[in-house]
Amino acid sequence: MIRQTIPPGSIGVYALAWSLLLLWLLLLPQQSLAETKQARGLPPPAVLNPAADLWRDIRQRDMPTTGTTQVRGVDSGVLINANGDTWRKFRMEQLIPVAGYLLLGMIVVLILFYTIRGKVKIEGGAADKKLPRYTSYERLIHWFMASIFIFLAITGLIILFGRPLLIPIFGKEIFAVIASASKEGHNLMGPLFMVALILVFIKFVRRNIYQKGDLSWLLRGGGIIGKKHVPSNFFNMGEKSMFWMLIIVGSVIVVSGLMLIFPIFGQSREWMELAHVGHAIGAILMITVIMGHIYIGSVGMEGAIEGMKTGYCDLNWAKEHHDYWASQMEKRGEAIPNEAVNRFSDPDTNKFLGRELEEPGK
Amino acid sequence: MSEQFEQGVEALRQQIDSRISSYFSSCVHCGLCAEACLFYTETHDPRYTPIYKLEPMKKLWRREHTFWGKLGAVFGLNEPLTEQDFADWETLVYDSCTLCGRCSMICPVGNDITYMIRKQREGFSIAGYAPQGMQEATKRALKIGSPMGVTFKTLKAAVTHVEKDTGLEIPLDKKGADYMTLFSSMEIVNFPEYIASIARIFDAAGISWTVSSKAFEATNSGIQIGNREAAAELVNRVVIAAEELDVKTVISPECGHAYTAIRWEGPNLIGRHYPFEVVHILELLEQLKNEGRLKLEGKNNIPMTLHDPCQIVRRGGVVQQPRNLLNSVAVNFVEMKDHGVMNWCCGGGGGVSANERAEPLRLRVFERKKNQLEETGVNTMVTACANCRIILEEGIEHNEMDTEVISLTELVAEHLVEASKKS
Amino acid sequence: MIAEFIDGPLWTFSLAVFVIGVTWRIVTILMAGNRQDLSTPRGSASSGAIRTIFSRSLYERTAATRGRLLQIAGYLFHLGLFALLFFAQPHIDFYAERITGFGWPAMPHWAFIVSTELAFLGLLLLWIHRLLSPVTRLLSDLDDHLGTILVFLVMLTGCLALAQSFEALRLIHLLLAELLLIYFPFSKLMHTFTFVMSRGYTGAAMGRKGVNA
Numbered sequence: 001m002i003r004q005t006i007p008p009g010s011i012g013v014y015a016l017a018w019s020l021l022l023l024w025l026l027l028l029p030q031q032s033l034a035e036t037k038q039a040r041g042l043p044p045p046a047v048l049n050p051a052a053d054l055w056r057d058i059r060q061r062d063m064p065t066t067g068t069t070q071v072r073g074v075d076s077g078v079l080i081n082a083n084g085d086t087w088r089k090f091r092m093e094q095l096i097p098v099a100g101y102l103l104l105g106m107i108v109v110l111i112l113f114y115t116i117r118g119k120v121k122i123e124g125g126a127a128d129k130k131l132p133r134y135t136s137y138e139r140l141i142h143w144f145m146a147s148i149f150i151f152l153a154i155t156g157l158i159i160l161f162g163r164p165l166l167i168p169i170f171g172k173e174i175f176a177v178i179a180s181a182s183k184e185g186h187n188l189m190g191p192l193f194m195v196a197l198i199l200v201f202i203k204f205v206r207r208n209i210y211q212k213g214d215l216s217w218l219l220r221g222g223g224i225i226g227k228k229h230v231p232s233n234f235f236n237m238g239e240k241s242m243f244w245m246l247i248i249v250g251s252v253i254v255v256s257g258l259m260l261i262f263p264i265f266g267q268s269r270e271w272m273e274l275a276h277v278g279h280a281i282g283a284i285l286m287i288t289v290i291m292g293h294i295y296i297g298s299v300g301m302e303g304a305i306e307g308m309k310t311g312y313c314d315l316n317w318a319k320e321h322h323d324y325w326a327s328q329m330e331k332r333g334e335a336i337p338n339e340a341v342n343r344f345s346d347p348d349t350n351k352f353l354g355r356e357l358e359e360p361g362k
Numbered sequence: 363m364s365e366q367f368e369q370g371v372e373a374l375r376q377q378i379d380s381r382i383s384s385y386f387s388s389c390v391h392c393g394l395c396a397e398a399c400l401f402y403t404e405t406h407d408p409r410y411t412p413i414y415k416l417e418p419m420k421k422l423w424r425r426e427h428t429f430w431g432k433l434g435a436v437f438g439l440n441e442p443l444t445e446q447d448f449a450d451w452e453t454l455v456y457d458s459c460t461l462c463g464r465c466s467m468i469c470p471v472g473n474d475i476t477y478m479i480r481k482q483r484e485g486f487s488i489a490g491y492a493p494q495g496m497q498e499a500t501k502r503a504l505k506i507g508s509p510m511g512v513t514f515k516t517l518k519a520a521v522t523h524v525e526k527d528t529g530l531e532i533p534l535d536k537k538g539a540d541y542m543t544l545f546s547s548m549e550i551v552n553f554p555e556y557i558a559s560i561a562r563i564f565d566a567a568g569i570s571w572t573v574s575s576k577a578f579e580a581t582n583s584g585i586q587i588g589n590r591e592a593a594a595e596l597v598n599r600v601v602i603a604a605e606e607l608d609v610k611t612v613i614s615p616e617c618g619h620a621y622t623a624i625r626w627e628g629p630n631l632i633g634r635h636y637p638f639e640v641v642h643i644l645e646l647l648e649q650l651k652n653e654g655r656l657k658l659e660g661k662n663n664i665p666m667t668l669h670d671p672c673q674i675v676r677r678g679g680v681v682q683q684p685r686n687l688l689n690s691v692a693v694n695f696v697e698m699k700d701h702g703v704m705n706w707c708c709g710g711g712g713g714v715s716a717n718e719r720a721e722p723l724r725l726r727v728f729e730r731k732k733n734q735l736e737e738t739g740v741n742t743m744v745t746a747c748a749n750c751r752i753i754l755e756e757g758i759e760h761n762e763m764d765t766e767v768i769s770l771t772e773l774v775a776e777h778l779v780e781a782s783k784k785s
Numbered sequence: 786m787i788a789e790f791i792d793g794p795l796w797t798f799s800l801a802v803f804v805i806g807v808t809w810r811i812v813t814i815l816m817a818g819n820r821q822d823l824s825t826p827r828g829s830a831s832s833g834a835i836r837t838i839f840s841r842s843l844y845e846r847t848a849a850t851r852g853r854l855l856q857i858a859g860y861l862f863h864l865g866l867f868a869l870l871f872f873a874q875p876h877i878d879f880y881a882e883r884i885t886g887f888g889w890p891a892m893p894h895w896a897f898i899v900s901t902e903l904a905f906l907g908l909l910l911l912w913i914h915r916l917l918s919p920v921t922r923l924l925s926d927l928d929d930h931l932g933t934i935l936v937f938l939v940m941l942t943g944c945l946a947l948a949q950s951f952e953a954l955r956l957i958h959l960l961l962a963e964l965l966l967i968y969f970p971f972s973k974l975m976h977t978f979t980f981v982m983s984r985g986y987t988g989a990a991m992g993r994k995g996v997n998a
Contacts, residue, residue: 137854140854144913176951177951177954184945188905379818380818380982380986381819387810387983389976391925393920394848430971466987468845470856471976471979472841472980472986473987625824633823634823679994679996
């Protein structure tokens with residue numbers, strides 16, 4: 001009477017399938033465009049732009065570039081935004097290459113790390129008992145945030161790297177479609193990330209306050225560098241730091257993002273440029289860190305994703321990675337035999353779940 | 363494939379009408395019904411999700427009433443309903459459902475899931491996949507006249523005893539009486555005080571009533587096991603007796619499913635309207651009180667709470683009457699948190715109490731009632747169903763709680779202004 | 786050519802499948818017939834049916850934690866989807882041009898965006914819940930996921946086409962909407978219409994008994 005259902009592990013597969021499907025969909029217009037495409041014109045003749053002199057005169061003069069006008073509105077007195085060029089230069093010549101190398105570097109680091117360290121196994125092997133780790137609500141908001149994040153990351157990266165990376169592959173016409181789609185999708189889904197961030201903050205903040213024992217975990221390399229496991233609380237210092245990074249950098253991303261999609265609060269162009277720089281740097285930073293997060297959850301460590309998938313984690317895994325928490329839970333008799341977990345796999349039953357450790361580090 | 367199984371599938375097939383078709387078409391598998399079912403909330407076993415208990419019927423519906431099902435059947439892609447399905451689902455359908463109807467109140471698309479389970483049992487009972495205890499109870503009900511094997515002789519003994527205690531005459535087989543009273547076996551055997559109470563109340567209110575020697579049993583095992591023929595036969599006995607005695611009204615006793623059987627399902631089972639009315643004892647008591655024929659005195663100041671029997675309140679529509687009655691005799695009436703039509707079942711309805719193998723599960727899910735009761739902080743629970751009463755008492759004993767369960771009719775009788783005092 | 790096919794014949798075909806299919810489903814359900822209830826009613830069946838058709842949309846406070854989440858997410862998704870489907874300017878223009886011949890007042894652009902966000906929020910929460918909760922994992926079948934995926938894709942491509950400046954994006958959105966329309970009558974999506982019948986039947990049965998269901 002056990003029915004075939006989709007295993008929770010397939011969420012990652014789903015996400016991948018989604019991205020591929022999305023990419024495929026975005027490639028569809030290629031065909032319809034090819035039909036409507038005009039004959040390619042000849043390259044434009046080289047004509048000197050008469051506005052170039054005017055541009056140079058205004059931009060490079062020593063006086064303020066702002067004039068006066070009767071048109072009311074933010075920046076309406078600005079004929080040419082001199083900073084715009086600086087910003088554009090920064091984006092094209094520094095932000096894009098540095099961000100690109102950073103992301104590539106992270107991938108290389110993770111691959112190298114995997115080849116050297118390999119998958120961190122549960123040393124004692126899988127136990128016959130499990131501990132309830134996350135309630136279904138906690139898992140729900142985590143995966144909600146994850147799906148929004150992946151969508152925003154993909155569309156955001158397309159917007160940032162589209163010009164150097166995608167135009168050579170797809171050509172300008174098709175990239176225009178992809179870029180427009182990415183921009184609209186990014187703008188629309190963006191505010192949902194704020195919702196996710198708030199929900200995640202409220203739910204997880206108490207377990208992420210730094211405690212005694214966290215620092216020694218860090219000093220001893222978190223157990224992932226050496227071969228020895230280091231005990232930690234419900235969340236270890238790495239996870240806590242990632243949480244605070246997520247909250248702080250996430251807030252920067254959210255606020256700057258809102259400034260960019262709602263230019264109605266009197267923010268000037270300079271503010272918008274600043275917001276964009278903050279948004280991009282924050283996002284690249286976050287994507288880099290989250291890549292590490294995904295690495296540990298997927299191939300980096302055995303049993304790490306169990307808690308987020310099923311709500312329960314292996315007892316031996318918990319002892320090896322979160323010993324303070326695991327031993328307290330075990331002492332309270334919270335460990336549940338595997339077969340019971342398989343049958344009633346809903347950690348909401350567990351009344352101790354999500355409760356703080358009263359005396360951290362003991 | 364046995365012939366009995368084929369008959370069961372055929373019986374199940376006949377249950378699929380517009381109502382059930384629309385229910386299956388509407389279900390989006392949201393799982394909200396699980397939150398309404400005490401078997402799920404107390405165990406967190408996802409198999410106890412009410413709509414999951416209907417998988418066998420859904421399988422049949424999908425195969426015979428949907429596009430994909432019919433298409434798949436042609437190419438032999440989807441497997442048909444098998445005997446193994448009946449075997450696998452028997453405990454889900456009978457042990458973990460009390461037909462309490464709470465899921466039907468919560469379903470966002472408005473599916474009457476309880477109705478569907480009741481109908482699915484028709485197929486199960488005919489295919490022979492029903493609990494031993496319920497099968498035997500139904501056999502006894504058909505053969506002896508009572509699921510507990512109570513005969514008229516037993517009733518006669520109880521009646522004689524009551525007559526001696528109260529000094530009142532209990533009219534047997536009195537032709538032309540206004541009311542014919544039914545009892546549940548449980549009342550005759552375990553709670554003869556109920557018989558005494560209504561005798562005293564009817565005497566005080568000056569009511570012309572009678573008890574039939576041919577049909578005094580109100581309970582209907584056929585309804586619980588889901589056997590249309592047995593249920594119709596049991597209802598028919600009451601109808602014939604009432605017609606012979608030419609009564610105006612038949613009174614359903616405190617028992618819950620008896621009321622559903624005789625009041626709501628009965629006419630449909632025998633296929634015709636009754637020439638008499640059917641009222642629940644609480645409806646009658648409230649009516650008598652409002653008419654001024656039932657005079658009550660004194661108020662009990664012990665804090666009391668009310669357990670709403672599912673079949674009388676949620677599935678029967680007698681919601682306000684017990685509250686009015688209880689308020690007229692008690693000053694400290696405390697409602698439970700989810701009361702009235704959203705009350706939690708005692709755990710023993712729908713034939714579960716007659717099903718021995720379900721006892722451990724039944725005691726486990728009693729936790730819900732226990733918590734509900736503890737929230738009120740009250741130690742006296744009033745109810746109006748003999749079956750609930752037994753189940754509640756067992757649960758209270760099992761949990762070593764200090765709670766008294768009393769019958770509302772008996773409580774009302776205690777506050778009666780006796781006829782002798784009136785004059 | 787593909788563009789003309791999506792915009793022309795496929796649209797007509799999918800609309801026809803949708804209309805005929807939905808009608809056929811409703812007719813077959815009604816044809817199964819119901820037995821007449823012979824018991825003496827305490828209350829009115831018709832008023833019970835009408836009451837339940839509406840009252841089942843109200844929040845049920847007795848549902849526990851998981852139930853609260855399901856109900857809130859359900860509201861967000863259904864209300865958001867309803868608003869954007871029928872009161873967004875691009876959709877109204879489309880209906881006016883292709884189906885009705887007349888338009889009706891649209892909601893402002895910001896309300897369109899907000900309702901889209903809410904619909905996405907609700908749909909994602911419900912879908913992730915379906916993938917995570919033991920109850921829905923046990924109940925869900927391919928149909929449930931296919932329906933969700935199609936609705937999600939239609940919504941997503943719609944939001945990608947928000948700029949309304951690329952024909953190709955509009956066509957992808959339209960193509961998926963057409964696939965949804967074709968799939969609709971054969972799926973659980975039918976609850977959009979049959980919920981009225983289910984609530985009605987239950988409400989009528991309970992109304993006769995004098996219970997507000």
